[in-house]
Amino acid sequence: MEIKTTGVAGTLESSDIQIMISKGSNGIELDLDSEVKKAYGDQITKVITETLQKFGLENAKVKATDKGALDCVIEARTLAAAQRATETTDEPKLEVL
């Protein structure tokens, strides 16, 4: 799957996460900002990376600003951002979730 543009999903409001995906060439490069990074940073990283891999993205720059989102929210926002970045929103790949 090829990234064509920058894709964003999510908000900066409480219990949400904002994911921004743009072109990269070095695997999944994740820059995570979270108030609960100490406790849940590894888990958030795992959810984002696995969602992108399931979707079929191997290289991407990902900026995630977390405001305490649950895993299901992180998955959904990651998928939406990935579909926007690859310009494939007309074919929702809900099986990734």
Next chain:
Amino acid sequence: MDRVVDLYLNEPATRKRWEAFLSQLDIHNFSDREIDVIDHTLGLLDEDGKLVGTGSIAGNVLKYIAVCNKDAVVGARFNKIVTALQQYLFNERIFHSFVFTKLKYSSSFQHLGFTELAHSDQAAFLESGTPNVEDYLDELPKIADQANKKVTAVVMNANPFTLGHLHLVEEASKSNDLVYVFVVATDLSLFNSQERLKLVQAGLKQLKNVVVVSGEDYMVSSATFPAYFLQSPEDLIQTQTTIDARVFKNIIAPKLNISSRFLGEEPKSHTTSIYNLVLKKELEPSIAVKIIPRLELGGELITATQIRREIKAGNLDQIKSFVPETTFEFIESNLAELQQRIKEGMNINGN
């Protein structure tokens, strides 16, 4: 639930309500310079329809962000308005945004994923999104073994590129292995940013150790620096220059191994002479500041301001001896267009 609405400041009643709200929160500067550049303004209304938050977009800069936290969870309204502003930018396909704000609010923006580029005792400058400053620096051309080379930099607006600019870069080129010439990207000059960049590149082609690049958003210009949150307009040049110098010193120079900066002496422009002074104070000792005397031709100083006045008057002969061939050709073939821009109100007496 608070809801986000569009505010149209050209409606007098909306404008009045907006200004009254900001005044309560200690923002009092509503000068044309600040307001005219705003592309869009959002408001946050509470359940009774009362204005409890606002924020604006000017290009890729967030401005006039203010929220009232009364009867609300601290931070919730701020997060909501910043999200809404970013959503607006994303819809415009702008994924990289900036904010200039009071120092005390820097941490609030950092909580929302903004990265601080620099701060002074009054102001902070932050960016968010992609491509960021690291991406910008990664993309710049580099030479082999740059970490052990002598590297310098020149920053110029070059409106337009003159023999004076050429002289300055030649001096830098003589005593260094590599010279970065950063051309200011702000589009408020007689020659637009693309024209300026092209003329600088053309005029310096013969110097093999010179790399000409756009300064993009990282050469902070006084022309676009928001002053609405400063205590007084007089603080503008000082604050802007301090921020500009610190971005250069702390972020740009280390990554490119830049150890000095060449500046043209400024006997004529008040703004630039303050700029030079503050720059020297901020950059030294880690970055040596070399101020080069202005080039004189036949007893006359060369200034881009003078060139622009001659363009207005149509004196091509006067221009010819002060600019490189490449700049002259451009002026000659675009004279009518340039004069038209001046006629339409482009200020030619600034920088």
